[in-house]
Amino acid sequence: MSKPKTAPKSSFKTLDDAFNGVSTELLEMFLQKHADYGKGNILSGKELGIAFRIGEKSERLKNLLMSGSIPTNESIEETFVDIAVYAVIGVLYRRKQFQKLEVEKKKISQG
Numbered sequence: 001m002s003k004p005k006t007a008p009k010s011s012f013k014t015l016d017d018a019f020n021g022v023s024t025e026l027l028e029m030f031l032q033k034h035a036d037y038g039k040g041n042i043l044s045g046k047e048l049g050i051a052f053r054i055g056e057k058s059e060r061l062k063n064l065l066m067s068g069s070i071p072t073n074e075s076i077e078e079t080f081v082d083i084a085v086y087a088v089i090g091v092l093y094r095r096k097q098f099q100k101l102e103v104e105k106k107k108i109s110q111g
Helices: 015-037 040-067 076-094 105-110
Strands: none
Touching: 015 040, 015 076, 040 076
């Protein structure tokens, strides 16, 4: 999985600009993973499945931070991004938007 393209972290002048930059990263990561997984993995597990995925990522994150280990797979920052993407998916699911809406095809191919 390629890393999302973002502006250099030092290029932001305000916290809200930096937050917006992270939001763009979240969308890019969502589009990349959605192209690979589709909606089935979320729809089959529903909200509880989303919660379990967040829990698994959180446990991995806690283990890495508490042990001081260097990750062999995704970085700690990528883990935070994954948790945030699952949280947004959870909000969309709760609002019934994840179930009803589709991603623009051109966005998937650009992701």
